[in-house]
Amino acid sequence: MIQIGRRSFMVGAAGCVLAPATLAQDRYPSRLIQLTHGFGAGGNADVVSRLFAQKMKEGLKQPVVVDIKSGAGGTFASDYVAKSKPDGYNLVMLTGAHTVSAALRRSLPFDAIRDFSFISTVTSFPFVIAVRSEHPAGNLQDLMAVAGKTSSTCSTRS
Amino acid sequence: MTTAAEDPAIKASLLSLGSEPAPSSPARAHMVKREIERWSSVVAKAAIQPA
Numbered sequence: 001m002i003q004i005g006r007r008s009f010m011v012g013a014a015g016c017v018l019a020p021a022t023l024a025q026d027r028y029p030s031r032l033i034q035l036t037h038g039f040g041a042g043g044n045a046d047v048v049s050r051l052f053a054q055k056m057k058e059g060l061k062q063p064v065v066v067d068i069k070s071g072a073g074g075t076f077a078s079d080y081v082a083k084s085k086p087d088g089y090n091l092v093m094l095t096g097a098h099t100v101s102a103a104l105r106r107s108l109p110f111d112a113i114r115d116f117s118f119i120s121t122v123t124s125f126p127f128v129i130a131v132r133s134e135h136p137a138g139n140l141q142d143l144m145a146v147a148g149k150t151s152s153t154c155s156t157r158s
Numbered sequence: 159m160t161t162a163a164e165d166p167a168i169k170a171s172l173l174s175l176g177s178e179p180a181p182s183s184p185a186r187a188h189m190v191k192r193e194i195e196r197w198s199s200v201v202a203k204a205a206i207q208p209a
Contacts, residue, residue, distance in 0.1 A: 011159060044175060044177070048177065051168050051171050052159070055162035056162060059161055099193035099197055102194045103194055103196075103201050104197070105208060105209055112194060116187075118189070120160060120163075121180050122180065123163070123172050123179055124180040126176060
């Protein structure tokens with residue numbers, strides 16, 4: 001098993017700065033907050049979102065509901081929140097996929113930086129490449145050599 | 159968010175998942191920008207064709 005780095009979870013909101021006048025009229029938060037993420041139920045993003053939603057609910061005295069809009073490496077969730085009303089009630093739990101997608105996709109339906117207000121990183125976790133125990137590769141260099149030699153494709157799961 | 163990340167129960171749950179609490183408030187856009195630049199460099203060096 002080869003650890004290749006750590007990635008972070010970060011909470012963001014549709015790009016906005018809550019104007020003082022708005023806050024005076026409607027003390028934040030005064031209603032349900034939606035925390036969206038773009039990954040599978042029961043996965044790491046989901047568990048982390050639910051842990052924080054529960055604690056936020058206790059601190060903010062308002063319901064915080066986790067909403068899953070999975071697919072496209074989290075892009076659907078990011079797009080949903082990027083286009084939501086910028087009032088602080090639509091948050092998104094971003095993962096490292098947010099920046100990887102921005103680097104990898106020719107175009108995205110949102111601007112990965114300008115369309116969001118980044119509130120806080122919340123946790124970091126390791127990313128690991130693993131092969132079955134009897135595989136000849138003992139490190140990433142070995143694995144790349146094996147992948148380069150073999151005529152078959154090198155399949156991955158995540 | 160920082161308060162939640164510092165809660166002992168949350169910390170324990172995160173650690174049990176292999177994650178470490180890493181609150182930073184506010185998370186700055188430049189961190190995201192730096193990450194995008196980093197991965198753009200990886201994509202270019204690996205000659206990955208953007209989808």
